[in-house]
Amino acid sequence: MAGLFMKLCNYGRRLLVSMTGFLVVMIVLAQFWALLSGRYISTLSPGEEALPLAVIRSPSSWILVKDGDFYMVEGVGGKNASELEEERVDSGLILDRDRASRSEHDDASGRDLIMRKTSSVENKAEKFDALHKNSTGDSVEDAGSMDVLTNYSTISGQISLEKMEPLSTGSIVSTSMSSSQIHKIKQVVGLEVNSKNDTSVIERFVRKMRGATITLSEMKSMLLDGPALTTLVRRRGRGSTTCDRQLLSASLQIRNAPVLRNISDLHAPLYRNVSVFKRSYDLMERLLKVYVYKEGEKPIFHHPRLRGLYAAEGWFMKLIEGSRHFTVRDPKKAHLYYLPFSSETLRTVLYENKSNSVKNLEHYLTNYVELIKTRYRFWNRTGGADHFFVACHDWGPRITRNHMSGCIRGLCNANVARGFNVGKDVSVPVTYVRSGNDPTRDIGGKPPSERNILAFFAGQLHGYLRPLLLQYWEDKVPDMKIFGPMQRDIQGKAVYREYMKSSKYCICARGYGVHTPRVVESIFYECIPVIISDNYVPPFFEVLDWEAFAVFVQEKDIPNLRNILLSIPEERYLDMQQRIRKVQRHFIWHKTPEKYDLFHMTLHSFWYSRVSQIRPA
Template identity: 60%
Template sequence: MNKYRLTSLIESRRLLWLLAVLFALVFCVQYFELPYGNAFLALFLSGNAEVSSVGNSSIGNSSSGFYVGKSLVDGSLNFSNSLNYTDPSTSYGGSDVTELFDGTDAKAKHSDDDSLDVVADSDPEDESPSKDFIDMNHNSTAAEVVGNPSLAPEKAVEPNQTVPASDSNATSNNNISLDRIEGRNIAPVSVGNDILDSSLSNTSDALQPSDSPSSMDKDATNALQKTSIPEFLKTDLAPSVNYSSRNAIPKVKDSPEDAVASLSKMNDMLLQSLTSYHSMRPWWSKGTDQELILARSLIENAPSVQNDPKLNQFAPLYRNFSMFRRSYELMEQTLKVYIYKEGERPIFHQPVLQGIYASEGWFMKLLKSSKHFVTKNPKKAHLFYLPFSTRMLEETLYVPNSHSRKNLIQCLRNYLSLITSRYSFWNRTGGADHFVVACHDWAPAETRKIMAHCIRALCNSDIKEGFQFGKDVSLAETYVRLPQHPLRQVGGRPPSKRKILAFFAGNMHGYLRPILLEHWENKDPDMKIFGPLPKVKGQMSYIQHMQSSKYCICARGYEVNSPRVVEAIFYECVPVIISDNFVPPFFETLKWESFAIFVPEKDIPNLKNILLSIPEKRYRKMQKRVKLVQQHFLWHPRPVKYDIFHMILHSIWYTRVFQISSK
């Protein structure tokens, strides 16, 4: 019996030693793997966690484990003073220009066109998603627009796919008012109420801020009075905010009369998101969090830019020019992005630089070649980029006529499982400091669940399809015809030589365009409204029409987004956006109503009256602003200050900065 007890005691001690060694081994791995040695924190998390799984890993949401030190506002930071100056350190080159256009990366598929010559004069949206899937995403009908049930297609439902009510984060406009424009009973048109300074020049020169510190002599307290709500967003009509709720995004009452959110309502939603939306608190803190908190304080307290005619002419384009300039400068000085190396081509790391989905490809290519913003040390990163192409995801994996995107979503799910199994960075924030740049129409549905906490830069920015202010950003959809010459044919005729009142041409994608043609095709000589525009020798091309028109109609296709919005700016034509619930690009920065017109879909029958009601002086002012804002929508083989590459990156940076809370 004694011998048996002695053997048991020895075995017990061996087991205890084995457990101790195993614990020490796990602790050492955690210590060297997790940033700042937070091994015990990872092993013994406290608080109530809300866990969701991505592949085989878990994401936690806890109010504990995040310590934020005291933020100091340092006014001694040295900022660049020229808004069009191209600093050699911010050229972000790193690779030969010809390297940007290798045969593989320049490849693009056109469903209806066989040559670039044809593409130049055809509908930019010929490169649409697979035609057997197109009717499965829109959430409106023609009957809702003009009351014509005969034009209303049935909304198809994708097999085996459900969207929870919680995925919808849009807010409705309960009382969309009708204004009278010059005595006409017409629905509201957003053309802006600000008056451009008389010193506005006729040129489209790049922004030139003052080189003197005297242009920024306003104290920070005059801008904000130490409140967390940006002054430029304060309004008497602003809804009350519940600071105790996290991830509080306004919801939409899905009733017919409340189905459309006006531009003013979107402004209110943006205001709410800046004060009520906060990303998940990180499991453990790191220095980059402190830097973002400091950046937010500096942005909110940006001194006002005054007494500078060259700067003041740009003010109407922005919600708050002083805050934008400070935010942009801080981004240049601070932001570091880590790009995951994992992922196989062509879905990952192989951008498409041509066609209507080129935005995601150009951004990927330029960011990967940036020595200024990209870091190889993930512990120094403020943001993490998931470098996949939604265009190539569809091209590579979608099975024609299958009516299913399950395998596409599973591909992304597997990728996240790989990332989360190799790195701890996703789990630290639940993916809140990760971002994707996706231009394909299907991107919102493909990323809605598995990347629920990520910052999503989306061309299909529809508040009725899950777009969240404060978390997502609207990505400009640009139609790049020639990757080697992205700025070819930029510009257009001066206002005095634009004889066409309004122009539209395109395929009958979606429910809205047939309604547009029903009312205006061949009905009025001032309204050049066509279906597909044939290429006929001796007749004006698609581009020539846009360059010769006062207003360019940007009607939604299968989804709310259309490349025509950026095309209109590219050809210096005032955009007329007819797409309910569409959030325009760089919405958190640009004051779109100052240079574009928003017409509710239901007011297509009044379209000409709406345009004629705009005085000539107002039109000319808006057209000048289109030329001024154009620099924000241009791709360059080597990025330059304030171009579209930097504006996309700024939108993502700005969104992340305002997600972080020091509380």
């Protein structure tokens, strides 16, 4: 009996150990699977709430390390995050088709940030750090239609909490967190809100994320220095054409433009030099001729898309191809040559449907340029310096940085630290066109005396900067209305616009790219743009004095944002308010172009860039 009892005890002990081991393995597998899907289980007790995990997609060359209360990210090996992601894209490592379908706002810059707050959840998800992968792009039109889910998961179930912030009626903010695979991330700094060294901590962090900062004053110096590459033109004799001599004459007239007083159709404080702009614009209207290449098959070429975040490239294509005033059929009579492709359609057709490789997009454009070189002599004559295009997709700079670098590149993602050439390239505004038939619909806002909100922001939490903005300012003070994404319904969009019309300042924080459509939206609703995007070259930088009607805040100064805005004198604010109304016409597309509208301003930027390159031989 004793022997049998011992055998039963041994058997029971082995069974207990086996069951315990099996449970441990199942728990570990459950944790691992939840981590891959963007969640984690923080407790085995069904009565406790789990903490939110916020995820932005991360490059595979980072590793996950915890420090203090937050997970943060850093580039590895002396490279910043955008460089690492670019290497990953160029090497063909991005295979996620859902990721490929989004703009570089959503993906291609590859900034990934993971933040997990270790304090307990209070007051019905009081402050969310939620980030999620978006569907279509970072448009302000869709800012009211983007939703993010904040999930507080437990082992017994999952609680989805919606946070609503009313303006007058209805609810606008729906916060959530969707699942997203966590790649390897390297920790850079610990961050505690309202700590004494916030500014220095953020400065180190953003420097790791996007590299060195080129200040606005440095950009101005680049502009004054002029383009690095110039074209020498003889006044007479062989070697120069009639168009060359016209460009040289225009260049000299612009440089020697007399000072004009009381220009009735222009508000002088908006411009760097209103006399130079007036002379240049008048010469453009009188002289400029553009040849549009007929080569290229639809839908990548000659097929404008007039809606969406990248509508600017479509509207410009439609209006320049339909312009009898500026276009010519004989390329020998042209001053500029337009390459009529859509970077958005190129990405959709080739990347999503065929290749999953950014290199193939660049190769496609290389073949197109080679075709142009073989059929025409004009590219080889100037090295492409008199050719131009508009590429508003976020990958535009990347797919044109080599074989098309000699062109005048019209880019929405105008990052001076990533190859944008101030003085040669053109910064095109990101515009979301709501109505082609009535482009001025719903433009305007409340008078300054009725704007009771100091600052407003709402939108997807793309990139490394916007989560920091919300971490510092969401629900902190009553006059700072800082939210995440808004609901998709009509009411949410209406309330979004009402916030803009009721705010003194509208925060235009970068996403994955340096540009954001909130800049133009702010101008439409007469809300002073507060641009928080280091290295961003604002549209028409060569002409407009942006500091006359906008505020620029460095990314490292997010902790001091409210103090910076409160320090602006009321008189200066009122001046900017007046100027913002005057500058609106430069940012509106019209089906039939009007003087000084967005079509003419964009075309003028290409014209001005070209004449700035011309020098007498």
